[in-house]
């Protein structure tokens with residue numbers, strides 16, 4: 001059987017966990033947490049990183065930091081994972097769902113300005129499959145209307161965007177804040193895990209407090225104050241050292257993991273691109289976006305063709321999956337939704353399929369998958 005995903009282990013995970021356990025410090029914000037945070041800050045020019053127990057948690061921290069209140073409006077794509085919306089819904093926000101574009105599932109920035117009202121507080125672009133959204137347009141609109149940009153970079157580790165002026169920035173380093181995931185289905189994993197990135201300095205101090213149950217513990221441990229206490233809202237957002245130790249073992253091999261995933265992605269592309277007349281299309285990476293090989297997906301001409309493909313693969317022991325039912329049509333939100341039809345979001349809901357892509361997948365297996373799809 002070829003599974004859809006198989007978590008990759010670098011081999012050092014358990015020895016670093018053992019080290020963390022033996023050190024006698026297994027709660028959060030210890031040696032491994034700092035190693036991981038420093039690594040990200042240096043490599044991607046993130047201003048401040050805080051590991052969290054999930055990307056969902058990091059997004060919740062963003063919603064708190066953005067001071068989202070009842071009836072504030074937050075613009076997010078409809079074609080995304082529930083967590084993107086959930087964090088803001090919990091703060092009482094009204095979600096304004098935006099459509100995807102015709103080229104890829106990312107937010108259509110040409111329709112964005114029409115969604116902005118005096119109540120809009122934030123835009124939450126999702127870099128689908130690690131492919132950058134049109135950040136020139138998004139940052140320009142945010143500036144014009146004084147909005148916060150919170151990147152859902154859950155899938156976007158080690159991916160970049162090149163601005164019109166030629167500057168290149170890592171995804172997650174562009175918005176005021178951003179959130180990453182280390183869930184076992186992502187490129188770099190910790191089982192369950194995530195990270196909040198703060199790029200706008202004014203949020204850093206409060207982020208540390210919210211991270212540590214609303215206390216000023218971080219300042220205390222730096223020796224800046226001699227007693228710590230309850231100073232704000234917050235929760236227990238930080239992961240234990242056991243999680244961070246696992247993550248550190250992955251980060252040591254980040255380039256190796258990324259290179260292998262890109263090789264496999266490129267092989268899929270090379271084999272499938274010439275066969276696009278067979279009822280599907282591959283994705284073209286925009287010239288201003290990089291490819292972090294998070295996902296290889298196809299977009300079929302119709303729901304029927306996608307279902308047929310998934311079934312053929314399944315009958316031959318290959319697991320391919322589809323995902324994201326437009327959130328504005330979800331059971332939870334459909335009665336609250338007052339916006340227009342989101343045709344591209346629905347389009348990807350019906351037609352997109354994700355093929356197996358993981359470190360230990362082989363060239364031979366990809367050839368088998370491709371021959372089944374194109375038979």
Ligand SMILES: *Cc1c(COP(=O)(O)O)cnc(C)c1O
Pocket residue numbers: 053054055056057080081083084126152154155180181182183192193194
């Ligand atoms: C995976 C994912 C999340 C959630 O990440 P968790 O770490 O599981 O909370 C959020 N948004 C997107 C776009 C994702 O792909």
